[in-house]
Amino acid sequence: MAHVVLKDLVKTYGSFKAVNEVSLTINDGEFVALVGPSGCGKTTTLNLVAGLTSATSGDIFIGDRVVNDLDPKDRDIAMVFQNYALYPQKSVYMNLAFPLQMRKLPKGEIDRKVREAARVLDMTQLLERKPRELSGGQQQRVALGRALVRDPAVFLMDEPLSNLDAKLRVQMRSEIKRFHQDLKATIIYVTHDQLEAVTMADRMAVMNGGYLQQYDSPAQVFAHPANMFVASFVGSPAMSLIPLEASMGNGGAVLTSAEGWSLELSPRNAQKVARATTKKVVLGARHSTIKLHKSAVPGAIPAKAYTVEPTGDVTFVQALLSGAIVNISVSPNIAVTPDEQIWLEFDQERMHLFDSETEMALEAN
Amino acid sequence: MSTVSETISRGQPARRLRIDGWRWGGRAFLVFMLLYTALPMIWMLLTSIKSGFAAMQFPPQWWPDQPTLASYQKLLDPQNSVGQDFLRFFWNSLIVSTATTILSVIVAVPAAYAFSRFTFPGRNFLFFAVLLRNMFPAVIFLVPLFILMRAIGLVNTHGSLVLTYLTFGLPLAIWLLKGFYDNIPVQLEQAARIDGATRFQAFILIVMPLSAPGIIATAIYSFIGAWNEYIYAYTFLSKNEQLTLPVGIQRFFSENTTDFPGLMAASFMMSVPVVVLFLLLQRYFVRALTEGAVKH
Ligand SMILES: Nc1ncnc2c1ncn2[C@@H]1O[C@H](COP(=O)(O)OP(=O)(O)OP(=O)(O)O)[C@@H](O)[C@H]1O
C-alpha cells in the first residue's frame, strides 16, 4: 500500500478545464471518496491517477515516486471502471485471472485468488459464464472482483456500486468497507452519491466544475461546509439556503428578509456576519436544526407550509421563506397540512452563514 | 409478424391490406433476386456437364441427356496441356490473391486502429485522402500504373498485381475496420493496461480478437477483389505461365471458341474458393462480440 499525492493537477480538453489545480494528499491505507455532480471531473481525476490520460500540468505521486510519465501497468494500481469494461470474449473466471496472468503468477496461485475473490463476491456459480450472460449487478461485481484479486498500491473505483439494487448496494458497501479495513488498502472511490461517501470514507473530497471544493472527514464536511456548494451538495435533503440582508447595530446583528420579518443573531453569529464583504448574507440550516411551531413563539419566523412528505420515520415539511424552499423534519405525530400557517425557529448554534458574494462560509475568529 | 398485423388489422381491413401488400412485394422481390443470381449459376453448372455438341444445340437441352464430367477431367488432368495451363492459372491466382489478402490485413489493421484511436496532425486529411482513389473508376489508373510498374521493373511480375490490388482494396478495408474499432469501447484497452498489459499487448490480447469479424470481412473483400480482377492482370502480364485465372480462361478458350462446357467448368471451379471461403467464415459475422463489455 502507498500514499497518493496530487499536486496542482490540471487537465484541459482544448480550452475546457476538466480538472483545475487539484491538490490532494491521500494517506497510506486511507479511504477517500471523490464526490460531486455529474461532469465535475471525478472520472478525469481518477484517469489521471491511473495514467489513462496525461495531465496538462501538475504532479502525481504514488508512494514516493512521481508517476507522471509511467505507464498504467507500472503504476501498481487496480481500477474498477464506471462502465465495467469487462473482457467480453473471456469467461468470468478468465476476466478475474487476466490481471494475475499478466503479472505472471503461478497457475495454482491464480486459481486460488480467483476462487477467493469469487467467494467474497458471491459469484462462484458464475465463473464459467460470459459477461453478456450476466445481469447488470453481476457484471458490476465481476468488475469489482477483477480489482480485488490483486494486491496493488492503490485501488481506484469509479462508481462501483451505481448499478446495484438497494439491498445489494448496502451489502456491497459493507463488503468494500470490510475489505478496506482488513487489507488497510488505499482506496480512491468516486461516487456522485454523497450518502455512499459519508458512510464509507475516511475523508471526502468534494468537487465541482473541476475545482476541489473541500477535503475533510465526512463529519467535518457535514458540520462545517466550506461554501454554499458543499452545503447544498452534502446531506439529504439538502441544506436550505435563505438569502437575507444583514444590518449591524449596537453590538448585535439582525438579518432582515424582503418579506418583512427579521431574525436577531447570537453574538457569535453576529461576529461572522461582520466579516462578510457585502450586506447580502445567506442563512443555511439543515432540516433537523429547524424547529417547527404551530403557534407564534418569540424568535420564530412565520411561514406557510408548502408540501408535506411523510416517510414513516420522519415527516419532511417544505415551506417557502424569503423566496427559498426550506426543509424541516418533524416527528410523524405532528400533523401539518399544506398552506397551514407555521412558525420556524432556527438553532443559532448550528446555523451556517455564507457571504452571498464569494459563496464562502463565514467563520467567527 | 402475423400476430402484429392481425392485432392492428382488427376492425381495420384497409390497414391489413396495405401491410400484406408490402410483405408480398418484399417476397416477390426476394424471389426475383434469388432467380436473378442463381439462374446463371445453375445454367453454368448444367452446361459444364454437357458434351460440346449438346451445349450448342438449339432449342437448348434444359437438362443434359448424357451428363458427363469430361470437361472437369480434362481441366484437372496435369498430363495434358489444357490441364497444365488451368492448374497453373489457378495456382497463380491463388498466390496473387492470398498475398494481396495477407498484406491488406497487415496494413489495414494498424492503419484503421490508428485512425480510430489516435489524434495526430493531418488525421482527417489522410483519412479522406485514402478514399480519394475510390472516387475514380479503376481503368483511369491503368496507364499511369503501367508506366510506374515499368519504371520500377515490376511489369510481368505478380508483385505488380499485388501492389495494384492493394491500392484498390485498402481504402475500403481501412474504412470498414475503423468502424469496428470505433465500436470497441476504449475502456477495454484501458482496463487491460491497468491489469498489466502494454499498449501493444492490450491491442493483441483484447482488441484484435474482438475485431475478428472486421478482419475476416476485410480479408474476404480483398481476396475476392484480387481473385476476380481482369483488366490489370491482362495489361501487366504477358507471359503465359504467369497469367491469373480470369485472363487465362478468357485467353485460353478464345482459341477454342466452341468448347463451352470446358469454359463453364473452368468458371465453376473458379467460383469454388470464394464460396468455400464464405461458408467457412460467415458464422463470424453474425456474432456481436462486444456484447456484455460495458454498461449501456
Ligand atoms: N475526452 C474528452 N474530451 C473532451 N471533454 C471531455 C473528455 N473527457 C471528459 N470531458 C469533459 O470533462 C468533464 C469531466 O468529465 P468526467 O468524466 O471526469 O465527469 P464525472 O465527474 O466523472 O461525471 P459522471 O458523474 O457523469 O461520471 C465533463 O464536462 C466532460 O464533458
Ligand SMILES: [Mg+2]
Ligand atoms: Mg464519471
